């Protein structure tokens with residue numbers, strides 16, 4: 001188990017952060033520089049043995065050196081979420097500073113990274129959650145507007161507060177449960193970008209609204225090697241550091257997973273191996 005990692009390269013004193021997306025380096029998409037589209041793409045901890053281990057072996061292209069004084073829990077939890085959110089917002093949706101972005105389900109790693117990147121770009125950021133405590137944490141991280149979807153109709157509230165205009169970009173990794181409110185909040189020429197479907201995979205879209213409003217629906221997964229290099233530079237500058245919910249020693253591994261299962265966490269749960 002475990003996708004992300006930070007560690008020391010064996011036989012050296014180099015601190016490196018790991019990109020958990022493993023590509024073959026030889027297929028059509030890899031040769032085009034799009035490693036996350038690799039036909040043999042695999043993730044550490046999902047298709048390959050994970051990073052909660054004393055030693056792991058990965059291709060050299062999947063590690064990047066960082067300064068020895070980089071905060072370790074933040075570096076350990078950095079790659080997957082930040083890389084995924086960066087590709088979604090910067091490469092795919094091309095979010096601009098003058099735009100409004102809605103991020104559904106704040107609290108998970110990708111949503112929080114998307115909030116940090118959207119603030120970094122300078123966009124106006126809306127977030128949703130069913131937890132007022134998570135919305136308060138999101139405001140501390142710079143969210144401009146927060147909506148509790150249990151007590152608020154997200155789409156109509158955004159329409160009301162933007163003079164019926166809606167938002168330019170929606171980040172939706174929730175899927176089935178949030179799809180209608182995501183589309184309902186999306187303004188003309190809007191882009192909806194998705195990297196997950198935690199509440200269910202099958203969604204319905206009214207094709208008339210899709211063409212009339214000239215929407216773009218974008219899929220996104222992980223990131224390519226160039227994007228990994230870009231986000232690691234942010235880490236080196238100590239920007240976009242993920243909030244850490246908790247750090248557990250490997251001897252408390254069960255408690256770490258129970259913390260995740262509770263859904264109460266805000267930010268990353270880190271397991272310290274050594």
Ligand SMILES: [Zn+2]
Nearest residue numbers: 024027030038
């Ligand atoms: Zn490939």
